[in-house]
Structure formats: C-alpha cells, structure tokens
Amino acid sequence: MCALSPSPQAGGRRGEVFLDLVNRHEHGGQRADAVRNRARVLDAATRLVARHGATNLTMDAVAAEASVGKGTVFRHFGDRTGLLLALLDRAEQQLQARFLSGPPPLGPDADPSARLRAFGVAVLRHEQEHRDLYLAAELDVQRRFLAPPYRVRHTHVAMLVRSLDPRADAELLSHALLGYLDTALTHHLLQQRELELKRLEAGWIELVTRLCP
Incomplete structure (x- = not known):
C-alpha cells in the first residue's frame, strides 16, 4: 500500500493507461526523399552530439555532416x-519502447x-x-511538466x-517520485556532489520501497 492519503480522483480501471507517443512530427503526406533527409539529419546530429556534446551542436555542422543544405x-x-527536441524525442522513444513493451x-x-x-x-x-542532450534540450519550468516526455513518464x-x-493519490505521488529523477537534480548529484550512479539507483529503490512496500 502506498503511503499517501487516498484520493477521490484516483479513478479508472486498474492497470489502465493512456500514453501519448513522444514523437509529434507529422510524416503523413511528406515525400519519401523528405522523410529520408530528416532521418539523415537526425543521424548526423546524433553522431555530432556523441563526438562533441550537445552544447556544441550547430546547424551548420549538422548540415555538413548530413551532406544536405542548411536550409534543409x-x-x-x-x-x-x-x-535538439527532435533528438530528445528519439532518445525518449527508445526508453518508452523498453518500459511499454520490453x-x-x-x-x-x-x-x-x-x-x-x-x-x-x-x-537514471x-x-x-x-546527459548532455537532456540538459541542452531541457525546457523552461512553464513547459517542462506539459511536455510529452514528462507526461508519458x-x-x-x-x-x-x-x-x-x-x-492512493497516484497523480500526486507520481509527480513526487519523478522529482527524484529530475535531470538537473541528478546532474547536480552526479557531477557536483560526485555521488555514484549506483547510490542514486539504490536511493530510488529505497524510496519506492518506503512509499509502496
């Protein structure tokens, strides 16, 4: 039983979940070459982020790496x-595939x-x-909790x-749990406080165990 007061709004059938996919880009009606160019650009940007980090990503460098015009x-x-958000979409879809159907x-x-x-x-x-991509693409506080990646999680x-x-008040408790996984917080703990990732993982398991034994 989760340690939070019951909520009169915690309705819905048990186990029922409605998830919006992160990828909001509409491909319907696009020419095949346009779809290929988009994928080529994303692949090129992914390689550049891996080599030089997301903070150093430029549109000029991506165009050159993808062998397309900057206008494309x-x-x-x-x-x-x-x-950056499109790259984040791609990373989130990989994660979603694991927890939705893995x-x-x-x-x-x-x-x-x-x-x-x-x-x-x-x-985690x-x-x-x-990490570099998530930090570079992080939305401002007004939009962060309305963005599809957060809503899916x-x-x-x-x-x-x-x-x-x-x-349990599942809606509120879930926000509290996700706060532990906040990108900026975990970056601070790992990089500035120099905690080990294993300690954060153990902390998550302890938190879940205490709230939902």
Whole structure:
C-alpha cells in the first residue's frame, strides 16, 4: 500500500493507461526523399552530439555532416532548439519502447512493484547515457511538466502506483517520485556532489520501497 492519503480522483480501471507517443512530427503526406533527409539529419546530429556534446551542436555542422543544405535542416526542425527536441524525442522513444513493451522487470510481464523499481533505475541510466542532450534540450519550468516526455513518464508511473494501491493519490505521488529523477537534480548529484550512479539507483529503490512496500 502506498503511503499517501487516498484520493477521490484516483479513478479508472486498474492497470489502465493512456500514453501519448513522444514523437509529434507529422510524416503523413511528406515525400519519401523528405522523410529520408530528416532521418539523415537526425543521424548526423546524433553522431555530432556523441563526438562533441550537445552544447556544441550547430546547424551548420549538422548540415555538413548530413551532406544536405542548411536550409534543409531549418526546414525540418525550425531552429537549433527544434533539432535538439527532435533528438530528445528519439532518445525518449527508445526508453518508452523498453518500459511499454520490453522484457521484465521493466516491461509489462513483470508485477507493478518490480516495474516501478526498474523504471527509476532505467531512467537514471538512460539519462546518464544521454546527459548532455537532456540538459541542452531541457525546457523552461512553464513547459517542462506539459511536455510529452514528462507526461508519458507520469502516466506510466501513475498507472503502476494505482495498480499497487487503488486508493492512493497516484497523480500526486507520481509527480513526487519523478522529482527524484529530475535531470538537473541528478546532474547536480552526479557531477557536483560526485555521488555514484549506483547510490542514486539504490536511493530510488529505497524510496519506492518506503512509499509502496
């Protein structure tokens, strides 16, 4: 039972979850060459981020790496921020595939308690692997909690919490749990406080165990 007061709004069928996919780009109606060019640009940007970091990513460098005109890059992504968000979309979709349809303990064949523990560990490791990109693409506070990546994570965690205890205020408790996984916070703990990733993972498991024993 999760240690939070029951909520009169914690309705819905147990285990039911509605997830919006992160990728909001509309490909319908685009020419095949336009779709290929977009994928080529994203692949090129991914390589550059791996080599030089997201903070050093420029539209000129991406165009040169992808062997396309700079206008093509701007046409597909609007500006540098749009390109970074598209890269973030791609990284988030990789993570989503694992917790929505991957193997246990993260995927749907495991029990909710095991999935919730595995979810936090997976997010910590995933964001550590893509840390530079997540920091560079981080939205301002007004938009952060409305962005599709956060909403998908929140919906998933709320579903797991509700499965563990239908009486819990799953919506509020899920925000609290996701606060532990905040990109800026984990970056501070890992880089400035020099904590080990294993300690953060253990802390997540302890937090979940205490809230939802």
